[in-house]
Amino acid sequence: MKTPVFETSLHSNHSIIVPDEIVQSLLKQGHKRVMVQITFGNTSVQFHAALQKYQGNYHITFNKENQKKLGVFSTDYFEVQLSEDTSKYGVEMPEEFDAVLQSDPESLEIFESLTDGKKRSLIYYILKIKNSQTRIDKALIITENLKRGIRDNRELIKR
Numbered sequence: 001m002k003t004p005v006f007e008t009s010l011h012s013n014h015s016i017i018v019p020d021e022i023v024q025s026l027l028k029q030g031h032k033r034v035m036v037q038i039t040f041g042n043t044s045v046q047f048h049a050a051l052q053k054y055q056g057n058y059h060i061t062f063n064k065e066n067q068k069k070l071g072v073f074s075t076d077y078f079e080v081q082l083s084e085d086t087s088k089y090g091v092e093m094p095e096e097f098d099a100v101l102q103s104d105p106e107s108l109e110i111f112e113s114l115t116d117g118k119k120r121s122l123i124y125y126i127l128k129i130k131n132s133q134t135r136i137d138k139a140l141i142i143t144e145n146l147k148r149g150i151r152d153n154r155e156l157i158k159r
Contacts, residue, residue, distance in 0.1 A: 040078040100139035107143035
């Protein structure tokens, strides 16, 4: 399911407002997490996002990194299209983290018992790491800490 394309600009330094009719069609179908495609000129970016209500409007976070990729400034208008997020976690799982979890059923079971937000925050943490071996090392640290009963994100990532 894809929404109609709509034109918008930055609402704040890092968000855009989604028109109410588009939000309502998504929410009626149970889609609070979405895939976002933003096009500016001949360039597009795609990312996962949540529809967040703030001061009566629904917003989507549009980070500086993606703004820079598109060359978007606060006065620019760009095209946005939303679609349902069909990913398991609301973000793409890094291959390295998935492999570590799949190789350790106990860690996988504990990971699956976490809240969706906690799962996503751990996945985002791993995604920020550029080096594949470092991703594996951090994933191993996280899984060991999960098995030790640690649930605080700051402590989960420490050796």
